[in-house]
Amino acid sequence: MASDSDAPRGKTASALAAARERTASAYDAARTRASDATRKANEQLSVYPLSAVVGGFVLGALVGAMLPRTERETRLMGKTGRKVAGTAKDAVQRGLDAGREQLDQLKSKAADTISEAVSGLASGAKE
Numbered sequence: 001m002a003s004d005s006d007a008p009r010g011k012t013a014s015a016l017a018a019a020r021e022r023t024a025s026a027y028d029a030a031r032t033r034a035s036d037a038t039r040k041a042n043e044q045l046s047v048y049p050l051s052a053v054v055g056g057f058v059l060g061a062l063v064g065a066m067l068p069r070t071e072r073e074t075r076l077m078g079k080t081g082r083k084v085a086g087t088a089k090d091a092v093q094r095g096l097d098a099g100r101e102q103l104d105q106l107k108s109k110a111a112d113t114i115s116e117a118v119s120g121l122a123s124g125a126k127e
Contacts, residue, residue: 030121037117044109051102058099061092 045052074081 033117033121037113040113041110044106044113048102048106051099051106054095054099054102058092058095061088061095065092 077084
């Protein structure tokens with residue numbers, strides 16, 4: 001009679017072991033895909049380092065533009081300040097345009113990389 005009660009336990013243990021194996025396999029596949037996606041993103045940044053520089057410049061310019069001017073700044077800078085501000089605004093706009101273009105390219109490539117990783121992860125989990 002002891003063997004009759006051990007049969008369900010053996011099946012449960014086998015099912016549990018199989019589930020652990022599938023989980024470990026899916027986890028390894030996910031780690032590999034995530035590592036590949038990270039590597040590809042780093043490669044894209046190394047190919048388009050200018051986009052990171054432009055993005056930083058644009059962010060700094062936007063923060064600087066949002067800060068209020070002081071009376072002292074206006075008094076000391078006068079006409080020169082207005083000329084510099086106009087030139088800076090033009091440069092920021094050109095930087096924004098160039099940055100948008102490169103960021104759009106980078107986003108597109110990143111989306112493709114992530115899509116490939118998710119697809120690979122989904123197909124790996126099915127196996």
